[in-house]
Each structure stands twice: as structure tokens, then as C-alpha cells.
Amino acid sequence: MGSPEKNQSKGGFFAAMTSGLSIFGNAMHRSVNGFLGYEGVEVINPEGGKEDAEEEAHKGRFRQEERDSYWKMMQKYIGSDVTSMVTLPVLIFEPMTMLQKMAELMEYAHLLDLADTCEDPYMRMVYASSWAVSVYFAYQRTWKPFNPILGETYEMVNHDGITFLSEQVSHHPPMSAGHAENEHFTYDVTSKLRTKFLGNSLDVYPVGRTRVTLKRDGVVLDLVPPPTKVNNLIFGRTWVDSPGEMIMTNMTTGDKVVLYFQxxxxxxxxxxxVDGYVYNAEEEPQILMTGKWSxxxxxxxxxxEGxxxxxxELKEVWHVAEAPPNDKFQFTHFAHKLNSFDTAPKKLLPSDSRLRPDRWALEKGDLSKAGAAKSSLEERQRAEKRAREAKGDHFTPKWFDQTDDITSTPWGDLEIYSYNGKYTEHRNAIQSSMAAEVDDVESTEFNPWQYAELSD
Known part of the structure; x- marks a missing residue:
């Protein structure tokens, strides 16, 4: 299904306007890059005017000499999928892993609670799709999360009655699986990001499957998000855009939401x-939705007719929470909560992302220690891969099982992992055995490893 008709005309207007500016725009970015000595590298400040272009070319997270050396290093990767690259410098990272970033969808999970208790089937879709949009404010951060180590996990409790678990289930290709649950819903995701490095930008394709089951009626919702583009990675001020369609489908009734991210x-x-509609199973618009994902x-x-x-009258269903001012990594209050041990259960799994020494050092501002720890973890992971191949072993996730299900996405086929329920049994056993026991989780050593006998 395409974008709603009124949005197509709106998009057409802006497309025509953009086309009318293209000659001026192309000339401007050629001028800026010619000045810098790098042709074909686009520099745009989306919130500034044309007079800011050359100034923007000198901004960003790198000093001039760092930009030059990093550009030389990265040129060979143009056109490649860089998802699993391990040579990226630690100064472009944020103190969070992809497994934690998956949990950011839980910040506004109360919208799923409302969807579960809602009697109106179309308002149910309004609440659920607004939940899906809500995470994009957090996703506009321009720092890269750490790639999880194979077998790494992330656990979250103490947030609106939700238990969240994610696990890195594959390293090549990088794949993560996640499960969350409270009294109103279950959330299951298998994620396999695919990227394309374009020099000064990165296209990110969400090759994944996200399913939400609302417990009251057993309604199953399927989500297909839009792709994301990270602009000005090396030259200029980095910014993120997610143009395209987000589609949420009620697999039980056939109702769906189509939202167009301009x-x-x-x-x-x-x-x-963001503009779009809730449609019934006959593809007739029932409710219009509009706003800004920020x-x-x-x-x-x-x-x-839409x-x-x-x-x-127009009524607000979701509003972004206030964010910390001038936060170094553009973290929301909830992102800081994800890094906190306050949201960790007792007897935290030693494979948890919070315990990673590189993430921990970066959070404390020690880039040298973070870089050394990152290199050590990656070398240990390579050593495990060599040992696994020598023994003829295969890695098996603990908390998720690979199914025979292969699903098709707009960006490629995806192998599906399902939550196996063992984590629930593990947690129940811990709760029944530790009563008033004091738990010092911060002193736990990070250990996602398959072979204990290997050294770093």
C-alpha cells in the first residue's frame, strides 16, 4: 500500500520544490567539497541556511587531522556493508550497545498498555503505531552503539512492570533477538541490520521482524519500520533522517496503519x-495521524476520503519526554536509565552489556581505556571463533532458539529466532533462592564467552 493520497500530493509538492533547488544545491556542495579537496562528499546543515555550508564542513566530531586520516581509512569501504566492522575508532561510539538500544522501544510502552485495554479497534492501532514512532526521537543520536559480542545479553526490569531480555544470537551476520513482556503485551523481535557506507553517509536497512501480541484479545501486530540515513559521518555536523513508510498491520483483523516519514x-x-492513516481491512481510511517524530x-x-x-478535533496521543540539556551523547533520561544498575535484576547475567569494560570506560570518559578494552574483547571473540571452528562446534544461544521460519522483508530474507522461555525459569529460580541476599552486580566480570579456557 502506498502513502495516503494527501501525503503523496504533499510529498510531490516538496519533491518539486527540492528539484527546483537541485541545481543550486549541487553547485553549493561541489563548491564546499572542492574547497576541502573531497569531491562527492555531501555537506548539509538541515537546520541552517546556505551561508552555513562551508562552516558546517569544518564541524563534526573530528579534528581536521582526524578527519583526513579517518577519511583515507574509510574510502576503501564505500559501497560496503559495514555492520560488523571492528576497526572503527572508539571516539565515534556511545556508551551503549545495540542490545540496549533495542530496549529503548520500551520507554513509552504504556501506549501498548492502552492499546491492549482499548475497545475501539482503530484507536488500538493509533496507540500501538504511536508507540512505534516514539523511539525515533532517541534514534536520532549520531553516536554509534557498540556491536554486541556473540552471546552478550541485556536485561531490564523495574520499568512499568516490564521484563526485557535481548541476546546476540549471531556474529556473521550480526543478529540480535529480543523479548519483552508485562501484563498487557509481549514483544518479540529478530534484528539483522544491513548497511551501505556511502563515504560521508550511511544507509541503514532494518532487516528485522517485530511482533507485538496484545494479551487481552490475542491480537498480533506486525511492524515494518522505514530505513534510516546517517548524514555527514566525517565532514559536517552529523544528523539522522528516516524517510519512507512505517507500516503496522493487525495480523488478526487486517487493519493497518501506514505512516509516511517525510x-x-x-x-x-x-x-x-510524519503523516498517515489508520485503515480498515478494506483499506478505507478511518483515522488520520500527523505530527513530528521528534x-x-x-x-x-x-x-x-481522508x-x-x-x-x-485533532488530539495528541504521544508527546516526547523532556531530555537532559546539553547531554554529551544526546542521551534521554531513559537511555541513562538503561545504563544504570537500578534497572538490572539481582544476579545479573555476567554477559550483560552494562558490564562491558569498553562501554564502562567510555561512560567514565576514558577513551584510551575504552579503546584498549574494545580491542581486547574483539580479539577474544576472534579467538573463540577459531576455537569453535577447530572443534567443529556451533554457537547456540541460551535464551532464544532459531526456528525454521524464514520471513521476507523489504531489504532481504530473515531467519527468525524465538524466545524459548528458559530465562523466565532462570529468573524464577533466582527469586526463590535469594530472599534478602545482597547483590553486588557492579563487581561482576563481563563474561559472554563459550570457552572458559581461552585468555584475552
Whole structure:
């Protein structure tokens, strides 16, 4: 299904406007890059004017000499999938792993609680799709999360009654699986990101399957998110955009939501804007939705032409929470919560992301120690791979099982992993055995390893 008709015309207008500016725009970025000595590297400040372009070319997270050396190193990867590269410098990372980033979808999980208790089937889709949009404010961070070590995990408790678990189930290709649950819903995801490095930008394709089951009626929701583009990785101020369609389908009834994430145009035109409709199984619009993924989402009942119903008004369903001012890594309050041991259960798994020495050192601001720890972990992972191959072993995840199910996504086929329930048994056993026992989780050594006899 395509974008709603009114959004197609809106997109067409802005596409025409962008096309009208293309001659000027191409000339401008050629001028800037010619000045720098790098042709074909686009430099744009989406929130600034044309007079800022050359100034933006000198900004970013690197000093001039770092940009030059990093550019020389990265040129050979242009056009490649760099998802599992291990040579990236630690200064571009944030103190969080991809497994933790998966958990950021739980910040506004109360919207799924509302979807579960809602009697109106179309409002149910409004709540659930607004939950899916809500994470994009956090996803606009421009720092890279650490790639998880094979067998690494992340656990979260103490947030709205939710238990969350994720595990790195494959290293080549990099794949993660996650499961979350409370009294209203279960959430299951298998994620296999695919990337394409384009020199000064990175395209990220979410080759994954996300399913939410609402417990009251057993409704199953399937989510297909839009791709993401990270702009100005090396030259200019880095920024993130996610142009394209997000589709959430009620697998039980056939109802669906189609939301169009507008691409950012020149000088910030259309940036953050989201528009779309809730459709019934006959593909007739029932509710229009509009807003900005950086701020809020609102809804309004509509007729079959997609026009607002007379006598109704636009109502806000989700609003982004206040974020810490001037945070070094652009973390939200919830992101800091994910790194905290306050959200960790007692007897935390030693494979948990919080315990990674490189992540921990980066959080404390020690880049040298973080870089050394990152290299050590990666070398140990390579040693385990060699040992596994020599023994003829295969890695088997602890908490998720690979199924025979292969699902098709817009960006490639995906092998599906399912939660096997063993973690629930593990937690129940711990809870029944430790009563008032004091737990010093911060002193636990990070250990996702398959072979205990190997050294770092």
C-alpha cells in the first residue's frame, strides 16, 4: 500500500520544490567539497541556511587531522556493508550497545498498555503505531552503539512492570533477538541490520521482524519500520533522517496503519514530519495521524476520503519526554536509565552489556581505556571463533532458539529466532533462592564467552 493520497500530493509538492533547488544545491556542495579537496562528499546543515555550508564542513566530531586520516581509512569501504566492522575508532561510539538500544522501544510502552485495554479497534492501532514512532526521537543520536559480542545479553526490569531480555544470537551476520513482556503485551523481535557506507553517509536497512501480541484479545501486530540515513559521518555536523513508510498491520483483523516519514529537504524543510492513516481491512481510511517524530503525534477521525470529520478535533496521543540539556551523547533520561544498575535484576547475567569494560570506560570518559578494552574483547571473540571452528562446534544461544521460519522483508530474507522461555525459569529460580541476599552486580566480570579456557 502506498502513502495516503494527501501525503503523496504533499510529498510531490516538496519533491518539486527540492528539484527546483537541485541545481543550486549541487553547485553549493561541489563548491564546499572542492574547497576541502573531497569531491562527492555531501555537506548539509538541515537546520541552517546556505551561508552555513562551508562552516558546517569544518564541524563534526573530528579534528581536521582526524578527519583526513579517518577519511583515507574509510574510502576503501564505500559501497560496503559495514555492520560488523571492528576497526572503527572508539571516539565515534556511545556508551551503549545495540542490545540496549533495542530496549529503548520500551520507554513509552504504556501506549501498548492502552492499546491492549482499548475497545475501539482503530484507536488500538493509533496507540500501538504511536508507540512505534516514539523511539525515533532517541534514534536520532549520531553516536554509534557498540556491536554486541556473540552471546552478550541485556536485561531490564523495574520499568512499568516490564521484563526485557535481548541476546546476540549471531556474529556473521550480526543478529540480535529480543523479548519483552508485562501484563498487557509481549514483544518479540529478530534484528539483522544491513548497511551501505556511502563515504560521508550511511544507509541503514532494518532487516528485522517485530511482533507485538496484545494479551487481552490475542491480537498480533506486525511492524515494518522505514530505513534510516546517517548524514555527514566525517565532514559536517552529523544528523539522522528516516524517510519512507512505517507500516503496522493487525495480523488478526487486517487493519493497518501506514505512516509516511517525510524526507528532510534543503534547510530543514519537512524534517521530522510524519503523516498517515489508520485503515480498515478494506483499506478505507478511518483515522488520520500527523505530527513530528521528534515531538508528538496526534490523531483525528476522518471520512473515506481522508478528510477530518466535521465536529471532531485533532488530539495528541504521544508527546516526547523532556531530555537532559546539553547531554554529551544526546542521551534521554531513559537511555541513562538503561545504563544504570537500578534497572538490572539481582544476579545479573555476567554477559550483560552494562558490564562491558569498553562501554564502562567510555561512560567514565576514558577513551584510551575504552579503546584498549574494545580491542581486547574483539580479539577474544576472534579467538573463540577459531576455537569453535577447530572443534567443529556451533554457537547456540541460551535464551532464544532459531526456528525454521524464514520471513521476507523489504531489504532481504530473515531467519527468525524465538524466545524459548528458559530465562523466565532462570529468573524464577533466582527469586526463590535469594530472599534478602545482597547483590553486588557492579563487581561482576563481563563474561559472554563459550570457552572458559581461552585468555584475552
Amino acid at each position: 524526507p528532510c529537504g534543503w534547510f530543514g524543510a519537512n524534517r521530522y514530519e 515531538e508528538s503525534i496526534s490523531y483525528q477521525p476522518c471520512d473515506r 478528510e477530518p470529520l466535521t465536529g471532531t
